[in-house]
Amino acid sequence: MTPSESYISIRNVGKKFGDFEAIESISMDIREGEFFSLLGASGCGKTTLLRMLAGFETPTRGDILIDGQQMNDVPPFERPVNMVFQSYAIFPHMNVRDNIGYGLRRLKLPRAKRNDMIDEMLELVQLQGYGDRRSDALSGGQRQRIALARALILKPKVLLLDEPLGALDKRLREQMQVELRRLQRSVGITFVFVTHDQEEALTLSDRIAVMSGGKVLQVDTPDGLYERPRTREVAGFIGSMNFIEGKVLSRVNGHATLGLSAFGEIQVDAKQIGFVEGEAVPLAIRPEKIELLKEPSEGAVPGSLELKSYHGERSYFQVRVDGCDDLVSVSTQNAGRAKLRALEEGAAVWLKWRDDAFIVLDKN
Ligand SMILES: Nc1ncnc2c1ncn2[C@@H]1O[C@H](COP(=O)(O)OP(=O)(O)O)[C@@H](O)[C@H]1O
Ligand SMILES: [Mg+2]
Structure with missing residues (x-):
């Protein structure tokens, strides 16, 4: 200013x-x-x-x-x-x-x-x-x-x-x-x-x-x-958020590839990253930026539904992913999603996201 x-x-x-x-x-x-x-x-x-x-x-x-x-x-x-x-x-x-x-x-x-x-x-x-x-x-x-x-x-x-x-x-x-x-x-x-x-x-x-x-x-x-x-x-502090740690695998032509262990790899704009190869990168992703699927799909990560809760306009799902300590929080709009809402706890589900849904946080 x-x-x-x-x-x-x-x-x-x-x-x-x-x-x-x-x-x-x-x-x-x-x-x-x-x-x-x-x-x-x-x-x-x-x-x-x-x-x-x-x-x-x-x-x-x-x-x-x-x-x-x-x-x-x-x-x-x-x-x-x-x-x-x-x-x-x-x-x-x-x-x-x-x-x-x-x-x-x-x-x-x-x-x-x-x-x-x-x-x-x-x-x-x-x-x-x-x-x-x-x-x-x-x-x-x-x-x-x-x-x-x-x-x-x-x-x-x-x-x-x-x-x-x-x-x-x-x-x-x-x-x-x-x-x-x-x-x-x-x-x-x-x-x-x-x-x-x-x-x-x-x-x-x-x-x-x-x-x-x-x-x-x-x-x-x-x-x-x-x-x-x-x-x-x-x-x-603002809204709910999933935190995941990534690791810089490589930096090529302005892109950085990050490894997220259980969640595979993502590509991010290297400009956002002050990190060098091998370094850990704190990442965050909002529950509503993760897609919840009932069927396997290319690039989707498998998990199992542990908890679901209904909040009127939205539903929240807590998903267990192998190799990940924290449950992953996913939220979807309820309108037109009757099949997702009907999922039973314990059901097999798949998670998918766009790479740019991840937020790269500052190093602490
Ligand atoms: N007059 C005062 N004397 C001593 N400590 C104070 C006084 N006013 C505020 N504090 C302390 O300063 C901190 C910030 O207080 P405050 O500005 O009232 O916080 P907030 O409004 O965010 O709740 C608190 O730890 C509070 O105990
Ligand atoms: Mg006050």
């Missing part, structure tokens, strides 16, 4: 709490208007990074710039950001309008102007008609909308959202995801969104930073993370 495309620039930012290094050294750039997510397991440093963007924590080292302006010494209330928390932090005894308008009070706006702004927000988060209700009389989803409206009414350039949907049950969360995406599109501001839920991150984001242990492992589009994870850790 060129410096002019970067709206939020995080440069070698680290954070220590005493001796404990919560963030090691993170550098990344976020574009204006982007829906950007920080994704990672609990404790990996997502909230700490978000709080440094908000100004609630001071980096131990490094710089944060927003819209070209150095933020290090700018206090939270002077930063062009606002934050939404998982616990909505709205005032239960106040009605919806007063909650949404809370941040406007110190701006000393004329009453009519303030009311117009609140009306606009009520419409934006689809709470028209709820303005005079007490906030504690509303559902979790509605309260989260109030929290969003209260943050957005101040027209921040950046909205920071720390697991804002985490307290909602699955159905409501899915509804609010759609809502949040629509909201972000219609206001056009930059969202930095924290979640530990990979599906949520994939559905909502323009780009995602996958974090682990205070580090960023990979920053990419949802598609890029799914199709081209660079490391085993990222590949295992």
Whole structure:
């Protein structure tokens, strides 16, 4: 990304709490208007990074710039950001309008102007008609909308959202995801969104930073993370994945031949491979990129079906292949596949793939 495309620039930012290094050294750039997510397991440093963007924590080292302006010494209330928390932090005894308008009070706006702004927000988060209700009389989803409206009414350039949907049950969360995406599109501001839920991150984001242990492992589009994870850790974190080790047998004319023991040989583009002959190559392949057959076929590897599970739209099959320690996970769409679904556990099956379905991971 060129410096002019970067709206939020995080440069070698680290954070220590005493001796404990919560963030090691993170550098990344976020574009204006982007829906950007920080994704990672609990404790990996997502909230700490978000709080440094908000100004609630001071980096131990490094710089944060927003819209070209150095933020290090700018206090939270002077930063062009606002934050939404998982616990909505709205005032239960106040009605919806007063909650949404809370941040406007110190701006000393004329009453009519303030009311117009609140009306606009009520419409934006689809709470028209709820303005005079007490906030504690509303559902979790509605309260989260109030929290969003209260943050957005101040027209921040950046909205920071720390697991804002985490307290909602699955159905409501899915509804609010759609809502949040629509909201972000219609206001056009930059969202930095924290979640530990990979599906949520994939559905909502323009780009995602996958974090682990205070580090960023990979920053990419949802598609890029799914199709081209660079490391085993990222590949295992997003969706399900089979891991297989290959060995470089030869490199000729831009192609490398890899030996996969029980799985035969595959050809890959040698450019992807920084490996030399004889070296081990970590590979990964998605369950849906493997074809499951009931009959032998040229190039197909034989195995036996150990387990199958039905997931509505798809079925998952765990296949034992001789000479391979791990079961191979295969998934197929159910529509039009009645014969595969009818396979009994213990049945003989064959597996087939295209060579380019394999992802070559980085050496560790
Ligand atoms: N104020 C603090 N003092 C000491 N340790 C902290 C503090 N805040 C966070 N940590 C530690 O830093 C790590 C990252 O925390 P956090 O950013 O909250 O992770 P996440 O939001 O990804 O779950 C955790 O190990 C946490 O215990
Ligand atoms: Mg957190």
